[in-house]
Amino acid sequence: MNEVVSILIVGVGGQGTLLASKLLGRILLDEGYDVKVSELHGMSQRGGSVATYVKYGKKVYSPVIDEGEADYIVSFEMLEAARWAHCLKPGGLIISNTQQIDPMPVTTGAAEYPAGLAETLASSGIRIDAFDALTPAVEAGSAKAVNILLMGRLARYLGIGREKWIEAIKLSVPPKFTEMNLKAFETGFGMN
Amino acid sequence: MKRLMLGNEAVARGLYEAGVRLVSSYPGTPSTEITEFAAKYGEILCEWAPNEKVALEAAYGASLAGFRSACAMKHVGLNVAADPLFTLSYTGVTGGLVIFVADDPAMHSSQNEQDSRNYAIAAKLPMVEPSDSSEARDMVKYAFELSERYDTPVLFRICTRIAHSQSVVEEGERTVPDRIPYVKQPRKYIMMPAYAKAKHPTVEERTEKLAELAETTPLNRIEGNSSELGIITSGTCYQYVKEVFGESVKVLKIGMQNPLPSRLILDFASSVKRLAVVEELDGIIERHCRTLGLSPDGRNILPPVGEYSQRTVASALGVTSPSGAAFPGSDALPGRPPVMCSGCPHRGLFYVLSKLKLTVLGDIGCYTLGAQQPLNALDSVLCMGASVSGIHGFNRADPESAKHTVAVIGDSTFMHSGMTGLCNIVYNASASTVIILDNSITGMTGHQQNPTTGYNIKGDPAAKINLEELCRSLGVERVRVVDPYDLNACEAAVKEELTYDCPSVIISRRPCVLLKYVKTAPPLKIDRDACRSCRRCMKLGCPSISIKEGKARIDGTLCTGCEVCTQLCPFGAIGRD
Structure with a gap:
């Protein structure tokens, strides 16, 4: 049987979801898997809700992840975790940054940012690992390191050697940001 | 070596391996990265053309000279390039010529959902379509062979999920075919009626041969x-x-x-x-x-x-799909539409247009987002250049409307197909006011250079077309430049130009805030004691400003310090420490 693992990476345009998927794709390819990564460019990137699909296994056909198919959802923002939760496979896991970024309808006051999203998700029987990734990312050097920190958290679950990740990070980010990103990765990987 | 590549990168790899000499394109999601990746290969001459018709004709010229050439565009770009496309079907090629067209089902970043396969049928051209990056790379080489063997341009279709999905590609070597010497052949290359009549039957014969090929090609x-x-x-x-x-x-x-x-x-x-x-x-x-x-x-x-x-x-087809985890109230979650960035130079200008309650004919680019709440600044968006051509007809039919109507168009879009509309305004004399939103880059597709930026696709210095001089030379006497961060200057300029009984061009000039060379100012702050919750600043739709506990708040991590909101606040509550 062809087992494919599906990872949905969601967030707000500009948060660095594309770099995270690039890193993940590179590691999985090195591990000998067939890999597909699907992303969107253009208008949706301007602060809109964005989703990147990463799928790997012996043979991957479709590059997209639809309802009930994701083994993991890695969310860079709390509201986006809720928005994409329907894509989670029963028994799958949501890893989410608890950071809140107000979408325009909330900014203008036309809507309210829903309270207690992580709790609501957990109480509806969804496995969720929600934590503040922003503060430790800033401590590591920049809010931009949230993406690598979340990858560190995902790495705990995927069972791919830590060294492989470190090697891939070194190859994926510009040299002057290597140290910051390695720190962010280690923080995500080690956090309780 | 095996690598993960976007479909677009794999196409570029195919262009490299097929020994292509020239690629000329106009950017358009989801096709843009084909040409950007091709430009990374020093062996390929790559160019951004002002529009898709020019791009295809440039590629045709390189083919005529005996070299393999290509151009890439989004689906609607092929509408612009359709004129050369249909007759190239008659002339055929010298060096192989492949036209890449990227369709956008679901319109992730497009204004319609047209299916480019209709062009292949209408222009009687072969079309190939891959299913992943590896096939894309292979099919590029096949397409060039097809082009040369059957003396025809070849259409190469991809969709968003091929263009922007990465899958595994094995890289090959570049092989440059011998140049096919150019030989004068009027009956092949001059499409006047006598020669074109003789050519049409050969197109029909070619289609029959290609239909035979379709029965046995490994592509099917x-x-x-x-x-x-x-x-x-x-x-x-x-x-x-x-x-x-x-x-x-x-x-x-x-x-x-x-x-x-x-x-x-x-x-x-x-x-x-x-x-x-x-x-x-x-x-x-x-x-x-x-x-x-x-x-x-x-x-x-x-x-x-x-x-x-x-x-x-x-x-x-009657197969059960998994159902997802149900999140209670997921329908009620606030949406997250794309927005104009913090510090976007278009915002100030759009605020003024909205405040003056003008009718605004819009165009294609980042600034299309000005149509959304709370700016509501646009009345129409059709296709590249239609703002400038459209306002002429609008004002010609009803001259009174010229007093409260403007067209807005970006710098790249103006070079693409706004210029010809401006010629028409001058020649057929409407008192139209055209605002060129000059952010010194092609924004929406991800910062591509254009003829007004002074740089070419490789980032090297290039000739820079001066928009003011261009508009004046087209016969527009009233041309002026404003800074869109200066609300009073924008309002004064727009009001004044609307009063004139002749064509006007206002160039709203400030580079895109996301450009690396743009230095932003320190973020602004709200003095919560001075803020009276009038919400005037909220009319800008700036993602940095929100209302927290009844008063305005500025997110210092997003704010670029443009000071457009400062100008709106009647209580002087916005400033710096």
Whole structure:
């Protein structure tokens, strides 16, 4: 049987979801898997809700992840975790940054940012690992390191050697940001 | 070496390996990265052209000179390039010529959902379509061979999910074919009636030969052995079908979209009990099946709009799909539409247009986002250049409207097809006011250079076309420049130009805030004691400003310090420490 693992990476345009998927794709390819990564460019990137699909296994056909198919959802923002939760496979896991970024309808006051999203998700029987990734990312050097920190958290679950990740990070980010990103990765990987 | 590549990068790799000499394109999502990746190869001459028609004609010129050449565009770009396309079908090529066209099912970043396969049929050109990056790389080489062997331009279709999906590609070597010497052949290259009449029958003969090829080309292949269900599919849909069914159904994968095979389809149909066609957008393969006397399932079970997935295919063909975790109240979650960035230079100008309650004919680019709440600054958006051409007709038909109507168009879009509309305004004399939103880059597609920026695709210095001089030389006497961060200056300029009984151009000039060389100011702050909650600043739709506990708040991590909001605050509550 062809087992494919599906990872949905969601967030707000500009948060660095594309770099995270690039890193993940590179590691999985090195591990000998067939890999597909699907992303969107253009208008949706301007602060809109964005989703990147990463799928790997012996043979991957479709590059997209639809309802009930994701083994993991890695969310860079709390509201986006809720928005994409329907894509989670029963028994799958949501890893989410608890950071809140107000979408325009909330900014203008036309809507309210829903309270207690992580709790609501957990109480509806969804496995969720929600934590503040922003503060430790800033401590590591920049809010931009949230993406690598979340990858560190995902790495705990995927069972791919830590060294492989470190090697891939070194190859994926510009040299002057290597140290910051390695720190962010280690923080995500080690956090309780 | 094996690498993960976007479909667009794989196409560029194919261009490199096929020994292509020149690529000329205009950016358009989801096709843009083809040319950007090709430009990374020093061996390929790559250019951004002002529009797709110019791009295709430049590529045609390189082909005429005996070199392999290409151009890439989004689906609507092919509308612009359609004029040379149809007659190139008659002249054929010298060096191989391949035209890449990227369709955008679901309109992730487009104004319509047209299916480019219709062009292949209408222009009588062969069209190929890959299903992943590896196939894309291989098919580029095949397409050039096809082009030279059959003396025809070749259309190469991809969709968003091919263009912007990464899959594994094995890199090969570059092989440059010998240049085909240019020989003067008036009957081949001069399409005046006498010669074109002689050429048309050869196009029909070529189509017959290509239809024969379609029966045997390895691009069309059968997989699986089932005699129950047979599915004819292509492109991304092939992946969805395989994901749902694996080897349990028989699949006829169509890699050559035009002309379609007939005997191959008839044989395939006769080998299965039930026949279905799975194709996104128009039912072109299905229609072909019907002309062969077949009655496949297709549009009767699958939607004619939008992008499919494995779920769409499964539910249409009666396979149960998994249901997702239900999140209570997911329908009530606030949406997150794309927005103009903090510090976007278009915002100040749009605020003024909105405040003056003008009718605004808009155009294609980042600034289309000005149509949304709370700015509501646009009345129409049609296609590249239509703001400038449209305002002329609007004002000619009703001269009174010239007093309260403007057109807005970006710098790149103006060079693409706004200039000709401006000629028309001058020549046919409407008192139209055109605002060029000059952010010194092609923004929406991800910062591509254009003829007004002073740099070429490689980032090297290039000739810089001066917009003021260009507009004056077209006969516009009233040309002025404003800074869109200066609300009073914008308002004064717009009000004044609307009073003149002659064409005006206002250039709203400030570089895109996301450009690396743009230095932003320190973030602004709200003095909560001074803020009276009047919400005036909220009318800008700036993502940095929100209302927290009744008062305005500025997110210091997003704010670029543009001070547009400072100018709006009647209580002087916005400033710096």
